[in-house]
Amino acid sequence: MNILLDYNLNELQDLMEKLNEPKFRAKQIFNSILSGQSLQENTTLPKSLKEKLENYIWNPIEIYREFKGKDAIKFLYKLYDNNIIEGILMSHRYGNTLCISTQVGCRMGCKFCASTLDGLIRNLSAGEILGQVVAVNKYLGGTITDRKITNLVLMGSGEPLDNYDNVLKFLKLATSKDGFNFSKRNISLSTCGLADTIDKLAKDFPGIILTISLHSSSQEEREKIMPIAKAFDINTIIKSAKNYCENSGRRVIFEYTLIDGVNDRQIDAENLKKLTKGLMCHINLIPLNYVKERGLKTSKNIEKFEKILKELGCSVTVRHSLGSDIDGACGQLRRKILKGENNG
Numbered sequence: 001m002n003i004l005l006d007y008n009l010n011e012l013q014d015l016m017e018k019l020n021e022p023k024f025r026a027k028q029i030f031n032s033i034l035s036g037q038s039l040q041e042n043t044t045l046p047k048s049l050k051e052k053l054e055n056y057i058w059n060p061i062e063i064y065r066e067f068k069g070k071d072a073i074k075f076l077y078k079l080y081d082n083n084i085i086e087g088i089l090m091s092h093r094y095g096n097t098l099c100i101s102t103q104v105g106c107r108m109g110c111k112f113c114a115s116t117l118d119g120l121i122r123n124l125s126a127g128e129i130l131g132q133v134v135a136v137n138k139y140l141g142g143t144i145t146d147r148k149i150t151n152l153v154l155m156g157s158g159e160p161l162d163n164y165d166n167v168l169k170f171l172k173l174a175t176s177k178d179g180f181n182f183s184k185r186n187i188s189l190s191t192c193g194l195a196d197t198i199d200k201l202a203k204d205f206p207g208i209i210l211t212i213s214l215h216s217s218s219q220e221e222r223e224k225i226m227p228i229a230k231a232f233d234i235n236t237i238i239k240s241a242k243n244y245c246e247n248s249g250r251r252v253i254f255e256y257t258l259i260d261g262v263n264d265r266q267i268d269a270e271n272l273k274k275l276t277k278g279l280m281c282h283i284n285l286i287p288l289n290y291v292k293e294r295g296l297k298t299s300k301n302i303e304k305f306e307k308i309l310k311e312l313g314c315s316v317t318v319r320h321s322l323g324s325d326i327d328g329a330c331g332q333l334r335r336k337i338l339k340g341e342n343n344g
């Protein structure tokens with residue numbers, strides 16, 4: 001499939017050459033697609049060029065439904081092949097953060113997550129990942145030069161490091177000066193811990209904020225809730241986190257979803273302190289969003305767990321998940337809609 005949003009400016013210039021068109025048309029196309037215009041809405045290109053571009057996909061994704069919560073808007077997007085993905089926009093004092101998906105479904109199998117229940121359906125291309133930013137920026141009245149989204153978090157459905165090449169290309173496109181020009185420090189990538197690919201990222205694209213979904217400080221317990229733990233043990237992940245810190249000069253964030261009776265004991269907090277000793281990091285404690293199919297419940301000890309970590313000298317905060325009233329957690333809304341449970 002030829003998705004124009006997959007192209008960077010140089011590649012679009014090569015395409016113009018191939019189509020016997022002047023080079024400057026590439027920038028016009030780039031500006032138009034990144035502003036979310038449809039081929040019909042575009043008024044700068046001549047009809048003859050538009051005809052040549054008819055076999056190319058101009059807008060690979062569109063907002064299909066939106067759900068407004070008290071602190072966030074959840075979007076369902078439709079892809080050109082009718083697959084559905086989801087995203088969430090959170091507004092803060094300092095700007096708008098968009099949470100984006102990198103795959104349709106996921107094959108990591110985490111026991112508390114709704115995105116992975118049906119496995120991986122397919123990877124998203126770089127342009128489909130960027131298309132989510134384009135669609136919501138347009139929804140907010142923005143254009144390529146007047147960007148309304150300040151921060152991006154790759155924390156929607158999918159495992160970004162399991163779709164590495166497309167995600168890397170997306171990161172280059174999103175931070176490109178010709179394009180949206182996001183600053184690296186305003187982009188976070190969350191991974192369940194593919195240590196070898198974290199090492200690749202440290203070489204290829206350091207500087208974005210690396211977030212690691214740890215969720216347990218014990219190898220044995222982690223294996224029970226996150227199958228990927230069998231491939232990369234917890235010490236290997238910590239080693240990769242250190243390496244990323246050294247290469248990027250930034251602290252790493254650990255996500256720790258507190259699950260009742262699974263990872264919320266005093267000993268879990270103490271082990272977490274030991275594990276992260278000497279590492280430049282911050283710990284985000286997250287109450288578990290209840291997923292019906294999973295049956296796990298959020299911890300009753302969240303404040304206590306935070307207090308223990310603070311007393312041990314950890315940098316830690318509780319992230320009260322935005323959008324829990326609209327099925328904010330990964331993959332929940334898409335699943336409900338596909339199963340026809342939601343008439344709202």
Ligand code: SAH
Pocket residue numbers: 108110112113114154155156157158159160190191192211212213255257286287288289290291329330
């Ligand atoms: N695959 C990546 C990114 C997607 S999930 C990763 O694992 O990091 C984004 C975050 O939401 C992860 O930390 C994930 O573990 C967490 N998450 C998934 N389901 C959740 C739930 N039901 N409640 C709270 N957090 C959840």
